[in-house]
Amino acid sequence: MNYSISINLSRLAGAVFTNLKGKTATKRCLVIPIDDAGLYAGEKGIYLNLVAYEQRDAKYGNTHLVKRSLSKAEREAMTDEQLRAEPILGDMKEMKPAAVQPTMEMQGAQFVSDDGTVDDLPF
Secondary structure, eight states: EEEEEEGGGGGSSEEEEEEESSSSSSEEEEEEEEETOEEEOOOOOEEEEEEEEEEEEEEEEEEHHHHHHOOHHHHHSSOOHHHHHOOEEEEEEEEOOOOOOOOOOOOOOOOOTTOEEEEEEOO
């Protein structure tokens, strides 16, 4: 089963939209403070660990909600109010393959009979 996942990165703690001017252009950017947002800086990149919770009442086809994954130590250090305040970052829904309609294009087709003659009939 495949899922489509949508994450709103602006919901991470401390995330800010800004325009950054470089040498040749100004670009719209999202700046996310690593420590404030609960990101993990590893040897090969910056990681955001997520967890998906299945929803009983799937709205708009969304079967799961996505939140930041908290370690046991982080959860135990937080109050119930802080845990509830953790933002929903996104959602997931099952990707269903599009129905493929068989098509037969017969334009310009030629059919060769057993005796080697060509027949232009499209049926």
